[in-house]
Every structure is written in C-alpha cells, then in structure tokens.
Amino acid sequence: MSDYQSLLYDVPEPGIARITLNRPNTANAQDTQLLYELNDAFNHAAHDDDVRVIVLAANGKHFSAGHDLQESDGHAAMREHKTVAPVCGFGCAGAEAQMAREEEIYLGFSDRWRNIPKPTIAAVQGKCIAGGLMLAWPCDIIIAADDAAFADPVVSFGICGHEYFTHVWEVGLRKAKEMLFTSDEIAAEEALRLGMVNQVVPRAELMEATMTMARKIARKSRFALKLTKLAANGVQDAQGREIALRNAFHLHQLAHTHNLKVFDMLIDPTGLPEATRKALGSRLG
Numbered sequence: 001m002s003d004y005q006s007l008l009y010d011v012p013e014p015g016i017a018r019i020t021l022n023r024p025n026t027a028n029a030q031d032t033q034l035l036y037e038l039n040d041a042f043n044h045a046a047h048d049d050d051v052r053v054i055v056l057a058a059n060g061k062h063f064s065a066g067h068d069l070q071e072s073d074g075h076a077a078m079r080e081h082k083t084v085a086p087v088c089g090f091g092c093a094g095a096e097a098q099m100a101r102e103e104e105i106y107l108g109f110s111d112r113w114r115n116i117p118k119p120t121i122a123a124v125q126g127k128c129i130a131g132g133l134m135l136a137w138p139c140d141i142i143i144a145a146d147d148a149a150f151a152d153p154v155v156s157f158g159i160c161g162h163e164y165f166t167h168v169w170e171v172g173l174r175k176a177k178e179m180l181f182t183s184d185e186i187a188a189e190e191a192l193r194l195g196m197v198n199q200v201v202p203r204a205e206l207m208e209a210t211m212t213m214a215r216k217i218a219r220k221s222r223f224a225l226k227l228t229k230l231a232a233n234g235v236q237d238a239q240g241r242e243i244a245l246r247n248a249f250h251l252h253q254l255a256h257t258h259n260l261k262v263f264d265m266l267i268d269p270t271g272l273p274e275a276t277r278k279a280l281g282s283r284l285g
Contacts, residue, residue, distance in 0.1 A: 004037050008020040011051070014218075016211070017051045017055065018057060019038065019056050021057070021059065024061070028065065029070075030135075031077070034068075038135070052225065053214045075091075087108065098256055103249070106162075106163035107163045110137070110163075117229065121214055123206050125144075125206055129150075133162065144200050147203050151179070151183065152183070156271035157269075158267055158268025
C-alpha cells in the first residue's frame with residue numbers, strides 16, 4: 001500500500017479504512033494514475049474483512065478539481081495499467097478509443113465504487129467540480145465542510161454533463177437542470193437542503209465529524225451493512241438508473257465526437273475559463 005503516488009491509505013481505527021487523495025498542488029485533479037490507484041485502494045478495503053467502513057478524503061484546500069485536463073496523453077497512460085472492466089478498443093481509431101477509456105475509468109470506476117458492498121463516506125472540502133462529483137457521489141454518505149462547493153460546468157465546454165450522470169438522483173430533476181444549464185455552484189448549505197450531503201460542519205471539524213459517523217457505522221454487523229446497502233441501492237436500480245446512465249454516457253460520447261469535428265478537440269474550448277486556457281496553452285491550437 002506504500003507504493004501509491006497519488007493517494008494515501010491508512011486504517012486510523014479498527015474497522016475504518018481511509019483513502020486520502022494526495023495531489024494538493026493540482027487541487028487533486030484526476031489523472032489516469034490517480035484513478036487506477038483509487039480503484040485499487042477501494043478494492044483493497046473492500047476485500048479486507050476487518051474493514052467495515054471506507055472513508056474517502058482529500059489533502060489540500062480542495063477535494064477535487066475534476067479530470068486533469070493537463071494530462072498530456074491519457075490514452076498512453078492507460079497502457080500502464082491492467083484494465084479492470086471487460087472493455088476493449090483503447091487503441092482503436094475514431095471515437096472507439098475515447099469511449100473505451102471513459103467507460104473504463106470514468107463511468108465504470110464510479111459505478112464500481114457505488115456498488116462496493118461496504119458503506120463509504122466522502123469528506124468534502126473546498127471545490128468539488130465535475131469529475132470530483134464522480135468521486136463523492138458514489139459514496140453512501142457525504143460530510144461537507146462549510147466551504148464546500150459542488151459544480152458540474154461541463155455543459156459550458158460543449159458536453160452534456162460529466163460521465164457519471166446521477167445528477168437527478170442527487171439534487172432532483174429541476175435543480176439538476178439548473179445546475180447543468182447554468183454551470184453554477186451549489187454551496188454546502190444548499191446541498192444539505194437538497195439532500196445531496198448528510199452534514200455540513202466547520203472546515204476544522206471535517207475529519208472528526210467524518211470519523212464520528214464512521215465509528216457509528218463500524219459498530220454494526222458487516223453483513224447487515226452489506227445487505228442494507230444492496231436494498232437501498234436496489235431502489236434506485238428499480239427506477240431505471242442503469243439505463244439512464246448508459247443513455248447519458250452515449251450522449252456524452254456523441255458530444256465529444258461533435259467537438260472533435262468542429263474544434264479538433266474533445267471539448268468546446270470557447271467555454272473554458274481563461275486560466276484553464278492559458279494553462280493548456282498550445283494544446284488549444
């Protein structure tokens with residue numbers, strides 16, 4: 001577990017595993033390596049019978065700024081890792097390679113984490129943007145610091161929302177549309193009102209509040225927790241969640257293909273913040 005370069009893994013108390021994103025200098029932006037390491041850490045905790053609860057936290061000012069747009073060649077980075085899902089076509093031409101990559105490390109990973117047979121708790125501070133939501137939303141419980149802000153600004157970049165399209169279940173249909181259409185942030189207190197987070201606490205108390213919740217859960221039967229999670233997730237599944245996610249994912253891929261034809265890149269660069277445009281430099285053409 002000490003081989004991780006982008007995160008930390010520890011067991012701070014019996015029954016509680018903690019995974020901490022550790023790229024604070026990039027606001028915990030997710031490159032390919034971080035996502036594979038995170039998936040491996042979740043698997044490790046899931047297979048450890050002494051662990052009853054898994055905490056996902058992040059070092060630094062922000063929980064996660066989303067996908068790392070400065071990763072120079074994500075497709076090449078895929079070759080350094082063993083594929084987790086039965087997905088193929090990573091080296092193929094046209095839209096196939098991009099769809100395969102996103103089906104593996106975005107939609108695929110987030111859905112796997114949602115279905116881990118143990119309770120998971122996300123401790124979120126600062127910005128939680130687009131791909132950051134794809135780390136927090138799969139968790140069963142979210143504890144937010146009072147400075148937390150949640151946003152999916154991907155529509156501004158010519159894409160119909162991020163790849164793990166669970167917005168409607170997280171904030172309700174009309175708020176999900178507003179969130180996507182405007183790219184506006186949802187502050188911690190509003191997220192609490194909407195039911196997207198379970199608690200809002202002062203920033204300095206975030207980890208202690210998270211651990212307090214984890215301790216309560218860790219006292220319960222591991223098997224009972226597994227069955228309860230299956231029952232609760234089954235309610236969403238019965239509502240057609242899987243079909244809805246797949247439909248949105250395919251529309252997401254159509255948007256990428258459209259942008260490649262129009263802008264010669266996966267996103268519409270005209271919607272990017274100026275700071276991001278400067279950071280990407282020549283890659284924007």
